[in-house]
Amino acid sequence: MTNESESNDGTGTDGERPVASAGSDPLTESDSRLAAETSVDVDPSILHLSPAQREARGISDDEVREKFRSVLVYGTDAQKELGDVTLPEISLDRTTLTSVDRHPIDLSGATIEGLSLEHTRVTLPIVLDGATIGSLRLQEAHLEAPLSCSDATITGPASCFEAKFDDDVAFDGTTFEGPLDCDEATFRDDVRFDGATFDEEVTFRAAECHGDSNHLEDNTTFSGATFRASATFRETEFGFTRFDAVDFRAEAVFQEATFTGDAEFRETAFGALADFDEVRFGGDTAFDDVAFHGRADFRGATFSGGARALVDDASFANATFGDDVTYRHASFRFVTFAGADFEGIAHFESAAFDGDADFPDASFDGEVDFDEARFREDADFSNARFDGPCVFRGCEFTGGANHLKDDVSFEDARFADDVDFHDAEITSANFVGTAFGGTIDFSRCVVSERIDFEAHGTDADAFVDFTRGKIRSGRIVQPAEGWVRYDLTLASVGDVDLEAERTRDRRQLLDYFRFCRTEFDEFDGHTFDFSGHREYLDRNSWSIHDFDEPPADAVDREYALAMTPEVIETTYLKAKQSASANGDMKTAGEFRVKRQRYSRRKNLETVRDSEEGIWTRTKNLGRAAENFFLGVTCGHGMRPMRIGIMFAIAPMAFAIPYLFDGPLFETGAEGVYETIYFSYISYTTIGYGDIGPIGPVARFLAGSEAYLSTILAALLVYALVKRSEL
Template identity: 60%
Template sequence: MTGRGDGSSERGAVEAFGAAADGAVEAGSDVEAAVEVLRCSPDERAERGVSDDDVRAAFLTVVREGDAEAKDLRGVELPAIELDRLTVEGADRHPVDLREATIESLSARFATIRLPVRLDDATVGDVALDEAHVEEAILADGATVTGDFDAFEAEFAGDVEFEGATFEGRFDVDESTFANDVTFDGATFEGAAEARAAEFYGDSNLLDDNTSFTGAAFESDADFRQTGFGFTHFERATFAGEADFQEARFDGDAEFDEAVFEGFADFDEARFDGDTGFADVTFAGDADFRGAAFSGRERALDEDVTFERSTFAGDVDFRHARFRFVTFADVAFEDVAHFEEAEFDADATFAGATFAAEADFDEGRFREDADFSGVEFAARAVFRGAEFTGGANFLEDDLTFEGAHFGADADFHDAEITSANFVDTTFGGEIDFSGAVFSDRIDFEASQVEGDAWVDFTRAKIVSGRIAQPAENWVRYDLTLASLGDVELVAAAEGDHRRLLDFFRFCRTEFTEFDGHEFDFSGHREYLDRNAWAIHEFHEPPDADPDYELEMTPEVTETTYLKAKQSAAAVGDMKVAGEFRVKRQQYSRAKNLEVARDGSAPLWTRIKNSGRAAENWFLGVTCGHGMRPIRIGFAFVLAPLLYVPFYALGDFLDVLGGDPFMTAAGQVAPAELVTAQGLSTLFDVARFSYISYTTIGYGFLGPEGRLAEVLAASEAYLSVVLSALLVYALVKRSEM
């Protein structure tokens, strides 16, 4: 596609130039004559009859045969220069100096240019370099291209400099290759700029920027789709229209610091393999970084990519993006921020950022430390299914929201977190940690700034840590079906500790799931003693109507206290374990009675549950389910006195018949109880009851009536039962 051509048009132009110049220039070489023609003004050429073809022929003569002096064509005014399909080379390597020149147009399609060209401050109309091979530098600082600049599939082997240049028409370098350094610093692109699938690599300058658009102004759309860059600078560049960098590749460092994107900024699927800077950038429109990858250079002291202090005024989309070390510190997200399924392979910093609209980190992956300290979430924040595995800095929190503010709902449903810091965090909406897993520890000290929402830890798993209530604006915690390890519950003020558990709801909560990390109720004995060892009641504000995961039915409550008892036993606190066992039995009785009252249940089932309820009641009354030895002691001692009225007042209880209750101790009428004889008889009756109860059987007192015989036998049985319960209660008490 390139070559020297057949030369016929070129020779004809030279011959025409010779004929026209004959007599118009003094005798001398062709080069001198050509220089003279080129340095004439257009009016002077017209007077001498020099055509545009003559000028083009003269230009070729100077380029090919002239020395440095001849090639000094600064300030000349030239018609359209056509070099299509030609090989343009000179007798030496001196550049063609067209600084401050005015050229109607320049065309070198399919041409090969083998010498440098200087166009600094020149004014050129259309420039056509389609599929040209430019082997030397083009230096055009401050140049103005008034027409279109077309360089489709062109190859630039030397430096290309257009610093401060102005392109008034379309700028098109689609699929072009820039093998050396390229500079468009301060350039102005008034028309559309297109560099689709172009290659900007500068292998000669390994330590410097290879491509620079620093301070450039793109006043229309800029299209860099699928473009490849080495080390690249776009600092302080402005993009008035759409900036399209879809699938662009940045093999070296890429700097966009202080750039301004007034329209849509599209970096969809872009690849940043070097360190990348987007600090102090203004994205006035929407920004799209979906699937972008920021790999970085693995420099230990620098972030691989920074968006620090930037502003996203429109929607920003980082879905499926991948980062190494990245900072979004102090970034302002003024519209929706999408980070769904984004991956952060190294530390991620969002400290001091503000999210004015929804922040969506749904299923994000944070494989090292994530810092959200001091972040302001004005709207809903979503971290559903996000993973914060941490592990890089073992002395720091893997995830921190210290000092962060959630102005609306915060959703951490099913999030997986190694360790987290929520100290001094404030919430203004619902806080959902349901199903979340904290596999190492949590440090949670949050306050509620408004509303009556609670922290929903339903089905959450917390291995260890600390949940603290601040000095004011306490937050409620629902631990229904949660798994709690050695988590310390504390209050900022020591005096508030006694009401602490009012703000925690335990409902079928697991306390012993994690080996070596059992929850310990010992530190809350003061509260538990004051509140009759109740832990299932949630302190709710007036008129609250929460939608809990589970209703506190007797069955659910019984299971709650069973798990609490197992927790206390696991840490060796038998006192607390026993008290929780008593509470469990109370709700077990309520559960049995509920079944017994259920008319739809089978009759035998109702009967069995009635019996269980009666048995439960008896154990509770007599010995407090083993926790009240004094009670069973009194019951054991005083139980025979319950039989005395039946034995002694048999005659008075004539509705039952007096004689059936007769004993050898005799009977007494109620009126005789105040007499000496009556009191003596009453004493003998009581003595008979105790003899029967203790089964001593001295032989001189015995039952005579049929019912007296039955009652005496039942006393013996009752003594066995109560003595067994007394021993049971004493043993249980000794274990505490």
Template identity: 50%
Template sequence: DGATLTEPFHLEEATVEGEVSAFDAAFHDQFEAEAATVDGPVELDEAAFHQDVTFDNATFGDTVSARASEFYGDSNLFDDNTSFTGATFRDTVTVQQATFGAVHFEEAVFEGVADFQEAVFDGDVEFTDARFGGTADFDEITVGEDIAFDGVGFGGVAQFRGATFAGGQRTLEDDTTFAGAVFDDDASFAAAAFRFATFAEAVFHGRSVFREAAFDDDARFERVEFHGEAIFEEVRFRGDAAFDDAVFRERCEFRGTTFAGGANRVEADAGFAGARFETDAGFQAVSARTAEFTGTAFGGEIDFTDAELTEFVEFAPRGIDTDVYVDFTRAKLQSGEIHQPSDEWVRYDLTRASLGDVQFVADGAGEERDLLDYVRFCRTEFTEFDGHDFDFGAHRDYLERNDWTIHTFDEPPTGEVTYAVEMTPETTATTYLKAKQAARADGETKIAGEFRVKRQRFIRGESLAVVRDGDASPLARLKNAGRVAENALLGITCGYGMRPLRIAAAFLISPLVFVPLYAFGGSAFATSAGQLDTLGSLATAGGRATFFELVHFSYVSYTTIGYGNIGPTGALARLSAAAEAYLSVVLSALFVYALVKRSEL
């Protein structure tokens, strides 16, 4: 303990049966212990190694402690390293707060706990193909250069909480790599900081936690298998994040994660092409410029509530033995493509979402008719993004074949979905209002007009609900009854201005409504043309003549303020004649109104 050695120290292939203690010792020259065997405890706390340290293929049968020790070396100088390549540690290893230059642990075996808490690695670090049988604790380590855990097997809990992986200056090598690593138990990288990192083809058998981690460059998770719960909440990806062909067998959470993306504009900021989600996935409040979910398999509910996808998103998912439900409630989708697979349907909930120039595409031929039935438009905004309004014109064929309906939604067969907003008449009317405004702003006046018709029908439903409400005041019910009547008149006669032929037909046949009153209404509806006693009178020549005289009288009263050679004699006949004149004015005005509306299309 406390010794200072200035000469090389050699223990190659030596066997030490007892305890080794070098507390606070200083080694100024090489320390060689290749293939050595130490059966007893080893204490190197606060020791300082100023030159090469070699324990390659050494075996430590008891505990090893090197707390706050210093191991200097430079990975660029082959004769100046700290190396434990192929070493075997049969008990606990503790190197808390130790400082390393370049260090090698390739193929090392840690059978007990490996405690590297708060260790500092100033040079390159190699753990390739190492094995950890117990807990591997790397909490709050600091790595200034590159570090490799390729092919490492973690048999116990792996902890890298608060670790900092700064990465080296060599652009051709990965800063931090866990490629092909296998985690048999839980793994935590919570609050860890990475530059470039790859976990490609890694396998997580337990729960994996990356909560509040930060990746300053690209993060590669291609073909990773997550057999346990995967937590990526509040993660910051400042480069591209690739989860292509990854498999999530349990629930995964990306709540609040930011996919900022790097300078590479070819790859998506959030890439999940070919990924497989076998159960629910949470992407609540995520933000990304671009995202890709092409060929992605979903086996549960996919939650994108409050997500913000600000540039381009491409969804081309497929289901796994079940119908897929994607919840975009209050999400913001500026542009992109949303596909429906050719052999099944994926349901998208856009309740209170903001939709830009997103194109809905049916991959199967002839499926366009049902395309939007699997999209829930409910108080959806279509004009929030300047220059990126939703293009209803691109979906005109579907809308026209489906009678311009956008509020219907094919409910998931499970029936377990709870929507943020119930589709009431008021809500439906508001939805069509927003759609109408968007279509009109885009110059699609025909579509805007049809949405106006739909909206008016549901406005009538709102008023009718008040009329039927026993708790409403009599005055409120009366006012809404008037609105229902007015709305119904506009809808029936002219289709709210969109059906001029209907109002033309109504204008032509309206006088016929009064003819039965004049013919069979008794003395109150009598005219100078006379009346008919029964329907059978129409079988006689005189009866038919009288009937046609009454038809003539009704049309004359309808189109003029005079009665011609026939006049009303009964009180109600005079009132009806005046009503016909008034009705003709109203219907004429409605006809002109309908023509004007149609001329705007």
């Protein structure tokens, strides 16, 4: 072995002159110095010998390393062509690698036991295409020229920890048989790992992949790469990036990474956990046709999108989520999940959608949770399929400026299980053709503009709970088959049309609607109109506070209010006020009659309550009696014919006791005709004087007749006036 201090290649005592010290540059030396350096023996022939040939000639590994250094720094373009050579481990740590020219050192197809450039500054291009390298150590190296290592094989560990790459870096097609560490590395220009294979763990924690010089292409690409072990890109900064058709067979962690440009993950497969928590996507992002076989986490992720208005800022079209997926507190602009398949639980709690959110034809096999999500533009769930429980509790569907589209559409969507819209706020919604199979909870839901409901149930017990909800306007249509019941207890209903798809079914519409203490005139200019349902109401005794349950109904429903007489009385009072506001006096009058009937029942309940005071019970007994009398005589003003007939035949009832005759009933009338005549002149207070009451009972009855005629006449006038208002 040749001692470095005694080498005759002009390197000096330390054997390092061909490798310039930090801060020096051979190209700026004096002509005499340059002449001396270029006279160094750079014959690369020993580099082309096989290890066996070197051993046979007694050439040591250190001599090979020194010759390689000389060729690297002083060699000509031809001398730097070292393709297919076999080299021992090359260590050029803690130096500055410069050259008399800018020709690359070409090691294409070479076999190198290891290459170490730790803490080294490299100013010339290095080509390792197709090479086989035992280990690659670039910790804290600074490569100012391109590095090409395509289709290479690195059999040992590779480390670029805190390395800086100022120019292009290419590892496309390369196989990394050992772990790869690029933590905190900086790639200032394009870096390619297309088609690369990573057999062991890969880490790019806090790396920077900017690619500032290229705004037209992708700056960082892993297209078609295969990660057989875990890959970590935590806190990495990317510019324009491609991870399309990548095969992640183990965990892929991108937590808190930043993508300032477009990011493409099309057709990528994630075999285990895909962690994108708190990731910031500043450009357009595409996860089209991606397969997430493990859990996918996008908690707190931000999809800001680019400036292109024709492209969705984030796309998960036709993606498959084979396990649970989480978008809790994620933020989107325009996003599409068209045709996506969610096979596990889908969490979208508190997610914010600032642009259109499209879920058409999406399928949700498990539970779906959009609890308190915010949809500030249009949301489209048309033709979506929900097989598990679905929660939209507290959601806001406020919509955008496009008044020609519904702010949220579930047109032709299918809910096989329970769905919860409790406390949701909706500007306008479309539920035309929607199918429901479980409990449908719209309690406290507020529809500030309009809703179109033409839903059908997949079983006979389909039930929409709109308790305490608010609907300003809209349309609820019962389909040809699969009618749905609607509970509007304590709800506020404005200008809402109730219709049936088949005209012949309209007469039974209100059998499927329950109004209980419902407000009908809360919205100015939008009052519910009962006039279109008179046929049903008249046939059904003007009843609206309950609906028919299916004949074989086994469900023990719990309603928000018990059906007490007081509750029902208030229900018909509000219905009467609504009908009056619409000028429908006929309906208003009928509802007044229904209200009085339940008012009487309420008073009688108080009378029967032993805990009430005597005076209270007595007053309510009087009110009940008065109510009963008005109901029997004139139907609370709605039955003038009844009071008219009663007014006409009342004297006939008094004529009967007069026929008893005798001292108590004596009137001076003889025979039936005169007795009836006497009863009528007493009733009408005419009193011609030819006949008069003589007996004490007859006098009492005659006075009672006169008093009764006054009351009945007043009631007749009251009923006629009320009738004339209809």
